[in-house]
Structure formats: structure tokens, C-alpha cells
Amino acid sequence: MSVLLRAEHAGKAYGPLTALRDVSLTLDQARPSITAVVGESGSGKTTLARILLGLEVPTTGRVLYHDADLRTLGAAARLAFRRDVQAIFQDPYEVYNPFYRVDHVLTTPVRKFRLAKSAAEARVLIETALRAVGLRPEEILGRFPHQLSGGQRQRIMVARALLLRPKLIVADEPVSMVDASLRATILGSLRSLHEELGINIVYITHDLATAYQISHNILVMYRAGVAEAGAVDGIVTRPEHPYTRLLIASIPRVSTERNWVSEAETAVAGSAAAGGCSFMGRCPVAMSECAEAVPPLFRTAADRAVACYHYRTAPELAAADLGTVLTGMHEAGSRAAAG
Amino acid sequence: MSEAVLEVRDLRVSFAHPLGLVRAVDGVSFSLAPGERLGLAGESGCGKSTMALAILRMIRPPGRIDGGSVRLDGVELSVLNEEAMRRLRLAGIALVPQGSMNSLNPVMRIGAQIEDALADHGVSLSRTALAERIADLLETVGLRAGVAASYPHQLSGGMKQRACIAIAICLRPRVIIADEPTSALDVVVQRQVMETLARVQRDLGAAVILVGHDMGLMAQFVDRLGIMYAGRLVEVAPVGQMVTVPRHPYTRALISSLPSLEHRGGLQGIPGLAPLLRDLPSGCAFHPRCSLAGERCRIETPALRPMGGNAVAACHLAEPVA
Numbered sequence: 001m002s003v004l005l006r007a008e009h010a011g012k013a014y015g016p017l018t019a020l021r022d023v024s025l026t027l028d029q030a031r032p033s034i035t036a037v038v039g040e041s042g043s044g045k046t047t048l049a050r051i052l053l054g055l056e057v058p059t060t061g062r063v064l065y066h067d068a069d070l071r072t073l074g075a076a077a078r079l080a081f082r083r084d085v086q087a088i089f090q091d092p093y094e095v096y097n098p099f100y101r102v103d104h105v106l107t108t109p110v111r112k113f114r115l116a117k118s119a120a121e122a123r124v125l126i127e128t129a130l131r132a133v134g135l136r137p138e139e140i141l142g143r144f145p146h147q148l149s150g151g152q153r154q155r156i157m158v159a160r161a162l163l164l165r166p167k168l169i170v171a172d173e174p175v176s177m178v179d180a181s182l183r184a185t186i187l188g189s190l191r192s193l194h195e196e197l198g199i200n201i202v203y204i205t206h207d208l209a210t211a212y213q214i215s216h217n218i219l220v221m222y223r224a225g226v227a228e229a230g231a232v233d234g235i236v237t238r239p240e241h242p243y244t245r246l247l248i249a250s251i252p253r254v255s256t257e258r259n260w261v262s263e264a265e266t267a268v269a270g271s272a273a274a275g276g277c278s279f280m281g282r283c284p285v286a287m288s289e290c291a292e293a294v295p296p297l298f299r300t301a302a303d304r305a306v307a308c309y310h311y312r313t314a315p316e317l318a319a320a321d322l323g324t325v326l327t328g329m330h331e332a333g334s335r336a337a338a339g
Numbered sequence: 340m341s342e343a344v345l346e347v348r349d350l351r352v353s354f355a356h357p358l359g360l361v362r363a364v365d366g367v368s369f370s371l372a373p374g375e376r377l378g379l380a381g382e383s384g385c386g387k388s389t390m391a392l393a394i395l396r397m398i399r400p401p402g403r404i405d406g407g408s409v410r411l412d413g414v415e416l417s418v419l420n421e422e423a424m425r426r427l428r429l430a431g432i433a434l435v436p437q438g439s440m441n442s443l444n445p446v447m448r449i450g451a452q453i454e455d456a457l458a459d460h461g462v463s464l465s466r467t468a469l470a471e472r473i474a475d476l477l478e479t480v481g482l483r484a485g486v487a488a489s490y491p492h493q494l495s496g497g498m499k500q501r502a503c504i505a506i507a508i509c510l511r512p513r514v515i516i517a518d519e520p521t522s523a524l525d526v527v528v529q530r531q532v533m534e535t536l537a538r539v540q541r542d543l544g545a546a547v548i549l550v551g552h553d554m555g556l557m558a559q560f561v562d563r564l565g566i567m568y569a570g571r572l573v574e575v576a577p578v579g580q581m582v583t584v585p586r587h588p589y590t591r592a593l594i595s596s597l598p599s600l601e602h603r604g605g606l607q608g609i610p611g612l613a614p615l616l617r618d619l620p621s622g623c624a625f626h627p628r629c630s631l632a633g634e635r636c637r638i639e640t641p642a643l644r645p646m647g648g649n650a651v652a653a654c655h656l657a658e659p660v661a
Contacts, residue, residue: 040525041496134612151383176523179383179552181596185608206525209598213606236600250526252555254594256579260530260559261537 002030009061020044021224026323032200036211039221086166090173092153096145129159151178172204217326223278230304240306343370350407359617363389365570378561386570433507437518440499443491450487476505497528518550569624576650586652
């Protein structure tokens, strides 16, 4: 059985507010990938992460772990799920109990999942994991959370995920609170976890540039729905959805070409048309039919789907499963070898 | 030579720490021309935010300003009494502190918070004139006048950041110090907020010090950029020159740590860890992380030297560009 986790038409509504609308996604254990979910605040990316982690129950659709619904997992399967699927959150402060030394978050999984036979072996495991993410164990162990910086606390969480050798890591904005250099280090350690251990990674971010650097695939989300999804190169170099184009143009570049601060200030988000494309209010190429219904995903290439009526001549994505347009590690490897 | 609006000379800040004295800002000097946009970039802990606070004499114990001079329009700030200094904050130099959008008072309407800032600096206006002034300020930063009646939680991050800019410019300061004003915002909103800051700054004729670590944002926004490392400036240059020919190895590392959208696989952090400020390496503080470091770098602390074209860098190995 190679399907690790499958979301089927997963959606989440909080009363009248739709936080996530109909996302289908398959994460395959046989071809692990790094999939970035990119979007602004309120795009639904964190809701998607929490649904995949089993922290939120979808109000429509379902999430399957090895073909079993997350809602009805037995105790043994739930424990396996908890080990296989690990989370790294944005604000690493809330995951620490302020009354415990930070060692606690590292020794607990070692004990709970019986990762070491002796205290000395546990110590070696923990120190190795800390060094792997660029921390000096002697500066970390024995400290309380408030004595460490946000960057240190976050790297401890990556080290913790590393200890468990999970099959999937869902990292929700893991580097938005650290500076550029640390960001590269933390993302580099995530990438090597994927490469060396074949771990699937879902990387939730608002930063398309880091997504481009470490991911194989990108899901661009806008106001609860997927705007565009597919292989990273295509999306960054030839974006199709108008929102993806806006995102890419908004990234400040290290360049002597200065066009980022424009005299004509960038349009502020408009209100969404009820029932139509949620991007219509700020879309420079909106058409009358965009107001009529939410655009489905059109498959514009083998490795691309885009929810925009400008591509309606392309076939709709079969079963709407984004997993079918995502590239896995092995395919990516063989493609590189062929190219 | 044009008169500098802000002149910082040999500014020093230290913090008392049980394990020794931490020199957070260690002899920083620079000047700011009227209307100029200066960037200060570096990793967390390099002293850039501390320096911003030190300019305003807002360092609290266990920190202290050990020395140096800050002049605003030729007036030495270090000798002003506390009341004069309080008046000068906001009116002369306005700070948009890090995370400021979360420092708005949650139980006060935006309009009342602007009113507070004005009243605190002795601006007394009639109710209607005050309401007009607040509406003007909000419109200047791209908000509807109606936002005055809103509470912070009713606004988006971008709107809150705009409200903070409105407060910062309410007394038409000569210098605006913005400490990572957009770090919590997504890229589209970041661009909108920075465009607003650029327009407001131009209209006021104010100079801006932008503190941050995003070299892309610096390259696009500032005129001149200073790079800080372990409490010192290690390179200062016009931003175009800095981006094309960075002289200091640390500057090059900072630039390459930024994820590119042009090519993949170049993502690399700066090797090693930022040094502990209470236990700095000998010689050049960057030498343990520098691939080029030689014997001299381990012994002798490099001073800033001219590197051609208005650039200075503190590196023994950097060669001036003709």
C-alpha cells in the first residue's frame, strides 16, 4: 500500500465562513515529494495543514490514512499515524510547556516511541538530531523555552521531527519567524530529511521564493481554494493563474533593476464575487463568466492544473485530485537524468 | 556637501549579563542625508534593532548607552534632558518598532490612538480640526477615514501596519526609523505597505532608516545600505553597488542566503552560527565563518576602509574597486 495520506474533497466551514473548499490530494509513500502550499493569510493553507494532521475534522469530504478514515482510526492505527505524520508549527513557543526544560519535547518522543534502549543512547540520538539542525546541544539542553530564541526553538522542533523518522512532515510556516540566513539553514535541513530518509513534506508558506527553492510541487491557494497547482519550475517561470502572477511580481528581488516600489500603487484586494471566482475582484483579466461559478481546475499540462476560465479549453482535472499533477522524488530524479 | 539630517558617531550600547558584558552596538557611525533611505541589514542579534532604539535613547536596563553622539539637524541628543527627548521622539524621529502592528492598544479605537500621540506632543485642536487631521493622516497611508472608529482587531495586518505609519508621521518627523515594518505580512501586502511608506516619506521629505534582514526588500527600497555584524557596521555602500559588487564576505553570504527565483539549488545559509556577543572571536568577528579568513583576520580587527565609489568595508581581504 503506497498511498500514505489522501484528502478526498476535503473542505472546512466555520458557520457561514468557508475556510477550505474542496481539496483532493494524494501523498504517496512510494514517491515522496516536497509540496509547498503557498498563499496569503486567510487563503486556507493552514486549514489544509490542520486537516492533513487530523487536528481539524473536515466538514465536507474526508482524509484517509492508509485507506482508513482519520475519524475512525483504532488506537494502534492512531498511534502509527501520530508517529508517521509529524507537525512543525509557525510559532514554536506554543508547543513548549514553559515549566519544563526544552529537553522534555525531545525525551518524550524517545520514551513514548521507544527510540532508545538506554538513557545514554537517548542522549546521543538527541544530540545528533540537534547538531543536524545547526544547534550546539550544550547551549540547548537544560534550558527553559524562554531562554532560547525563536530560531533555536524552531530548530528544536525540526530536530524532534527528525528523531521520529516520520513518513510525512507538515510544516506550517516553519521559517516565517526567523531571519534569512537561518531560514536557509532550517529549510536545508528539511530538504535533506526528505532526500536522505524519503520523507514526504508539505511545506505551508506565504513565501514563494523559498517554496521554489526546496519543493518539487506548489499549490497556490487563494481564499479557501486552489488557484494553481503543479511542478515548481513551470509555476514559477510560467505562472498561469493571474494571482500566481501577482504573487511572483510582488517578491522584492536582489537586483539593480528597481521596479518594485511603483508610483501606481498595487491594487488592494477587492471583495470577492459571491458564487464566482474569488480572485475576480482584483483580477486584471476578469471576464463576465468569472462571476457565474467557481472555476474548476483545468489540466493545462501533465504536471499542471489551474482554476481559471482563461484555460477552459483544457480538460477538467479528473477526480479533481491534485496528487495526479504532482511530481514525486523518483520521477523528478529520472526526469533530471533523462534531461 | 549637503548637511546631514542625522549624524551618528561612535555609538556604543552594552548589556550587563551575568557571564560578561555584551557589546550590542560597538562603535557605529553613519550619517543620513535629508530624504535619504538608508537600510541596516544583518542577522538576528547583530545589533540593528538595538541601534535603532539607541538613536532614540530608548535603551532600558540592563542595557546602557556607553558613549557616542547622535545629532539631529546639528542638535546633539545625548545632552538633552528626558522631557526634551520625549518631545523629540515622534516629532523629530519617529520609530515604527518591530511588531508594531501588534502593539496597537487593543481596547482603543485607531482614531483615539492617533489623538493620543498628538495630544502627548502638545497638539491641541478643536474636535472638528482633530477629526479632519486624523482623517487626512489615514487617507495619506491609504486607509479610509472611517478606520478611525475601528478597533485594531477589526483591521487586517496590512491595515494595522498602515495605522502605525499614520501614527509615526502624525507630527511630520525628519527621520522615520522602520524596524522590519512588513515582516509579518505576505508579499503582496508588503509591497503595498512599502509603496505607501515610500510615497509618504517623499511627500514629507523625511529620511528613512529601514531595519531588516531581507536583502531583496533592501535592494528594492533603500538608496544606501549598511551591513551590521556583531554590533559593528562591516560594509556601507550605495545599494546598487552593494548588490553588484559586495566587498565584504559576510555581505556576499547574506545575499546568497536569499532564495532566488531565477535559479534553483542555490539556497544556502551562512555557514556556522552567529557569534555570541559576550564572547566574540578575536580579530575579525566573522573570521570563524569566513572561507577566506587568514592569519591576520584572527588577530587584527579590520576597520572600515574606502572601497571606491562611496563604499566602505571592514575586511582585510577586500580590494577597492576602481
